[in-house]
Amino acid sequence: MAAAVKAGAGGGSRVIQIVGQTVPVLVEVGEGVLVRQSQFCQSNAIVVIGCDGVLLIDPGVDGHDLMALSEDLVRLGLSVAAGYATHPHWDHLLWHADFGAVPRYGTEKCVVTARANALDARTKAQRLAPGAPVELIGLLTPLASGAALVPWDGPDVQIIEHDAHAPGHAALVIAHADVVVAGDMLSDVEMPLLDLCSAQEILSATTRSDSAGSPPHSRTQTSP
Numbered sequence: 001m002a003a004a005v006k007a008g009a010g011g012g013s014r015v016i017q018i019v020g021q022t023v024p025v026l027v028e029v030g031e032g033v034l035v036r037q038s039q040f041c042q043s044n045a046i047v048v049i050g051c052d053g054v055l056l057i058d059p060g061v062d063g064h065d066l067m068a069l070s071e072d073l074v075r076l077g078l079s080v081a082a083g084y085a086t087h088p089h090w091d092h093l094l095w096h097a098d099f100g101a102v103p104r105y106g107t108e109k110c111v112v113t114a115r116a117n118a119l120d121a122r123t124k125a126q127r128l129a130p131g132a133p134v135e136l137i138g139l140l141t142p143l144a145s146g147a148a149l150v151p152w153d154g155p156d157v158q159i160i161e162h163d164a165h166a167p168g169h170a171a172l173v174i175a176h177a178d179v180v181v182a183g184d185m186l187s188d189v190e191m192p193l194l195d196l197c198s199a200q201e202i203l204s205a206t207t208r209s210d211s212a213g214s215p216p217h218s219r220t221q222t223s224p
């Protein structure tokens with residue numbers, strides 16, 4: 001689940017009403033940043049409004065989520081310029097053809113992991129996300145190693161890469177709107193589980209360094 005968190009103090013959220021629709025689905029949590037929540041684990045799809053279309057982050061889970069979001073964007077007159085998957089878990093790799101054949105980004109490690117586990121992701125989506133187009137799962141473009149910003153024509157979206165929840169996880173900071181997209185690292189209904197393989201890697205590196213009598217050598221871990 002992707003959690004979008006209002007990072008700064010002050011300011012409220014605003015529901016984006018769509019004409020003819022009785023149930024509001026998009027909530028503006030910061031300037032030009034909208035959220036649509038799925039019934040699946042209260043997962044949040046994030047829409048960032050750019051200069052010529054929107055950046056769609058973790059766009060939804062089942063087929064209904066994806067279709068509803070696509071229809072809402074059409075009603076609002078917004079097209080999709082790019083996508084982003086915060087991390088390589090199956091429920092963050094989904095897409096719908098109506099969003100268009102635009103670049104869908106992830107960190108290099110996220111993309112490598114998603115490709116390695118593509119069959120498992122499709123199997124889980126078929127079981128847990130009815131109506132989601134499984135053939136579009138995880139078709140990501142890797143960012144350059146160490147990329148600091150999402151490459152798109154819109155406000156700066158800063159990438160904070162770490163492995164705490166999944167390999168190549170990226171929290172996204174949208175500074176102008178005081179929003180952090182935490183991508184499963186915060187939730188009211190699901191524990192933000194650690195990626196134990198990464199933990200083992202850190203532990204092993206620390207143990208090796210300790211036995212060699214030198215300072216621990218481990219990667220910087222930045223939590224969102």
Ligand SMILES: [Zn+2]
Pocket residue numbers: 001087089165166183184
């Ligand atoms: Zn996850």
